[in-house]
Amino acid sequence: MKLLAAPARLSTVSATFEQDFAARLHWSAEQDAAIEQRVADILAQVAERGDAAVLEYTARFDRLQAASVAELELTQAELQAAHDGLSAAQREALTAAARRVRSYHEAQKKACGQSWSYRDEDGTLLGQKVTPLDRVGIYVPGGKAAYPSSVLMNAIPAQVAGVPEIIMMVPTPGGDKNPLVLAAAYLAGVTRGFTIGGAQAVAALAHGTATVPKVDKITGPGNAYVASAKKRVFGQVGIDMIAGPSEILVLADGSTPPDWVAMDLFSQAEHDELAQAILLCPDAAYIDQVAQAMNRLLPELPRAEIIAKSLSGRGALIHTRSMEEACEISNRIAPEHLEISSSEPHRWEPLLRHAGAIFLGAFTTESLGDYCAGPNHVLPTSGTARFSSPLGVYDFQKRTSLIEVSEQGAQTLGRTASVLARGEGLQAHARAAELRLKP
Amino acid sequence: MKLLAAPARLSTVSATFEQDFAARLHWSAEQDAAIEQRVADILAQVAERGDAAVLEYTARFDRLQAASVAELELTQAELQAAHDGLSAAQREALTAAARRVRSYHEAQKKACGQSWSYRDEDGTLLGQKVTPLDRVGIYVPGGKAAYPSSVLMNAIPAQVAGVPEIIMMVPTPGGDKNPLVLAAAYLAGVTRGFTIGGAQAVAALAHGTATVPKVDKITGPGNAYVASAKKRVFGQVGIDMIAGPSEILVLADGSTPPDWVAMDLFSQAEHDELAQAILLCPDAAYIDQVAQAMNRLLPELPRAEIIAKSLSGRGALIHTRSMEEACEISNRIAPEHLEISSSEPHRWEPLLRHAGAIFLGAFTTESLGDYCAGPNHVLPTSGTARFSSPLGVYDFQKRTSLIEVSEQGAQTLGRTASVLARGEGLQAHARAAELRLKP
Numbered sequence A, B: 001m002k003l004l005a006a007p008a009r010l011s012t013v014s015a016t017f018e019q020d021f022a023a024r025l026h027w028s029a030e031q032d033a034a035i036e037q038r039v040a041d042i043l044a045q046v047a048e049r050g051d052a053a054v055l056e057y058t059a060r061f062d063r064l065q066a067a068s069v070a071e072l073e074l075t076q077a078e079l080q081a082a083h084d085g086l087s088a089a090q091r092e093a094l095t096a097a098a099r100r101v102r103s104y105h106e107a108q109k110k111a112c113g114q115s116w117s118y119r120d121e122d123g124t125l126l127g128q129k130v131t132p133l134d135r136v137g138i139y140v141p142g143g144k145a146a147y148p149s150s151v152l153m154n155a156i157p158a159q160v161a162g163v164p165e166i167i168m169m170v171p172t173p174g175g176d177k178n179p180l181v182l183a184a185a186y187l188a189g190v191t192r193g194f195t196i197g198g199a200q201a202v203a204a205l206a207h208g209t210a211t212v213p214k215v216d217k218i219t220g221p222g223n224a225y226v227a228s229a230k231k232r233v234f235g236q237v238g239i240d241m242i243a244g245p246s247e248i249l250v251l252a253d254g255s256t257p258p259d260w261v262a263m264d265l266f267s268q269a270e271h272d273e274l275a276q277a278i279l280l281c282p283d284a285a286y287i288d289q290v291a292q293a294m295n296r297l298l299p300e301l302p303r304a305e306i307i308a309k310s311l312s313g314r315g316a317l318i319h320t321r322s323m324e325e326a327c328e329i330s331n332r333i334a335p336e337h338l339e340i341s342s343s344e345p346h347r348w349e350p351l352l353r354h355a356g357a358i359f360l361g362a363f364t365t366e367s368l369g370d371y372c373a374g375p376n377h378v379l380p381t382s383g384t385a386r387f388s389s390p391l392g393v394y395d396f397q398k399r400t401s402l403i404e405v406s407e408q409g410a411q412t413l414g415r416t417a418s419v420l421a422r423g424e425g426l427q428a429h430a431r432a433a434e435l436r437l438k439p
Helices: A017-025 A033-049 A051-062 A076-084 A088-112 A148-161 A179-188 A198-207 A224-233 A258-269 A284-300 A304-314 A323-333 A345-351 A366-371 A407-423 A427-435 B017-025 B033-049 B051-062 B076-084 B088-112 B148-161 B179-188 B198-207 B224-233 B258-269 B284-300 B304-314 B323-333 B345-351 B366-371 B407-423 B427-435
Strands: A008-011 A116-119 A125-132 A135-139 A165-169 A192-194 A217-219 A247-252 A276-281 A316-319 A337-341 A357-360 A397-404 B008-011 B116-119 B125-132 B135-139 B165-169 B192-194 B217-219 B247-252 B276-281 B316-319 B337-341 B357-360 B397-404
Touching (some): A008 A017, A033 A051, A033 A198, A051 A198, A076 A179, A088 A148, A088 A179, A088 B407, A125 B088, A135 A148, A148 A179, A198 A217, A198 A224, A247 A323, A258 A276, A258 A304, A258 A366, A276 A284, A276 A304, A284 A304, A323 A345, A337 A366, A345 A357, A357 A366, A366 B407, A366 B427, A407 A427, A407 B148, B008 B017, B017 B316, B033 B051, B033 B198, B051 B198, B088 B148, B088 B179, B135 B148, B135 B198, B148 B179, B165 B198, B198 B224, B247 B258, B258 B276, B258 B284, B258 B337, B258 B366, B276 B284, B276 B304, B284 B304, B337 B366, B357 B366, B407 B427
Parallel strands (some): A008 A316, A135 A165, A135 A217, A165 A192, A247 A276, A247 A337, A276 A316, A337 A357, A397 B357, B008 B316, B165 B192, B276 B316
Antiparallel strands (some): A116 A125, A125 A397
16 A cells, blocks of 8 residues: 555635644643653662662663673773774764754853853842753663764753763663764763663662762653653752654745655654644645655655654644744744745744744755754754743753842842831841841 | 750761761652642643632632632732832832842843854854743742742743733732732733632643633742642643742851841741751851850741741751861752852852852842842752752743754755764655755
8 A cells, every 4th residue: 555645734714724723733741640650669769779779670671681780881982982883974974963063052152151240330249150060961762762863962062061970871772782872972972871761760860879870950852751750850850851742844935845845844754653744835736746745755765654644643734824824823833843944034034933943944954953053953842942942051051140249239228128028027037138237 | 935046056077967967958848649639630620620610729728709710810900009009118119129120130131041143154054042931920929928029030030031921820818918919010010910829820820711821831939739730730831940948058257247147047047947047167166156146136036936946957057177168068058048158258159069049248148139139039949059040031031943054054964964864764854954965
């Protein structure tokens, strides 16, 4: 049977558009009670029994026997050997990607990750100092979704932030190590690595064990167990975000070759059957061309079945009244990846308020951003771009407010604080301010 | 019976210091299963039945009957009337505080909340645009801990960020409204307010009801129900942080009048019996003077009982070998509020890596920062300053990465992306990049 790319065809002029659109967008993170309970148990066991519990879970879930957690540690020599053993093409590509990702995050640190302060008219110093976290853990999925690019995207911003210790956790089911992942860890400056995965890896990082050091923050994507564990330790340690399925939204004015747009939609759909690929376009004839291109190009792809399922389940080609309306709909979706596949990308960009990353113009296929353009590929999914941001240097820094009040400043500020503190019934606050007043 | 201030007396030279210190610091957020279940029910009910459920819970928990949620809305006229009805001293103090808080957060936005971009040598545009959230909810505790200053500290950064809609939720048990809270909402630019509290307020903001609009992020402190509800909706909406009891750490070199330090310690201890006040000082005689001052000053304070309980349960006066050692211990605690009560505050500040806010010099009592110095008083507690930051303009903004690759840039980037995508087994990603290569 020939595979078909069968995304839903919607039109904003249709009377049923709102309900069709809502049905396509609907997705909710499964809150599987059974998973939650098992994760709670794993966290409790690792907190209580440390290394011994980690070894048991690793043997059970990853079929990997070890006499000690130290045996699960990846040595720097092993990381370097993986790097040196790559083909020249792979080594060069990985090195080029790491260099660009580092250079972008250095610019980011310069733009928004610097300490700042000023003195007001009373001589009061106010500001914030920005400092790196002491130690972070990055989780790297293993098995079928082992992405070396994710190692770069998590470790490099931490390194640029100045985090002295970066601990990588990567499951290696059956002991099978991915050389590209190890090589990426070498290039990205991972300090220590362990072949531990799942909720037990998150637990070890959050609580610390005799062998695995406790970290201050855990970043990186993972399966439902990892996501549940991260959510559960949130507060004891920092976490980045809880990622949902990947999404792409293409805003097209009809000026890009239809094959390009079709392949861009596929490049999200191939991640996962739950991934979402949406095209918004005011040109019905162009939408037909993209649909034809999809059916022509689909069979040549190894992951055609996943793509077909993703598109028929969650994909959509949406005919809009105008590019302006397309922008409004995009804002309602707040997509993870947003391509403006237009000859005038800068005309539409200012209208787009919510997205993880915006790719401007026909040459900026999302795939370049995923690997090597420089910006981070860890982006808010499932509409969370309404309130959250790409992973960045700022996720590996924290801010401390600085306040230095002069004797003179304490006179005016003290009177204000005293009135307000008494209004709140906090007399010790008031008295502390009043003690600094000159008689 | 005369109340005594009886913090633990520790010394770093003691053989039992490490265990005594660990015992004092120990605090863990209660994970009360009964509260969690009730909160889960409230969230589910409000998600399902909207306004009707909100009205029922408000009647039950806040003894406040209303025929509709619209009746629970605070009008702008009511907020303004509360402001106009304050005493001149209170109105001026609140206005002065709001002005300084706004001016600090404007400086913060300028320093670290601006969009940025650059073009690399290939002509590729890279950067991030920074935009405000569309709509946020701020939770303001009612009843015994109703703090108008918290209204300013939550709403003003949102307003400075450019958030167009700020929805305030404040419980008013028995219908009792706090005029200072309402006046602060007026000054801080709150768009809409409702007298709804508890988990039902968080639920209404996170899910939206017929009357309460769904928001993108919820900030502000609350009791165990509010904290549990915030943690549960985290991911559907953004949240700020889960706050624990308040803390102060004073690093003293003995140059500040002992009464001042004693009162500063009290000003945290008076918040809550679980609040923590710690003094670190290398001068044993000075510690004695502070202890004497505490016992002398305690009886004159209305909240003396709370202070005494907080100090005896969690307070500590710690004699250190040196100021350097005091700084190291402070870093292990990562306190919410850190006073450098020293004649040389700038000598010690660079040694302090983790704190919510640092108050430099004897005149900078924490109380000035709580009310009116300008920086935010919503700060990371319970050691979370290791990885998190004061509430700020950045909490009400999000970032969108921008990438525009030129045709020329697509040639080099495309080759790199193609190699890496094939290494990850993602052929559609590879093909999308390859389609942009010139033949």
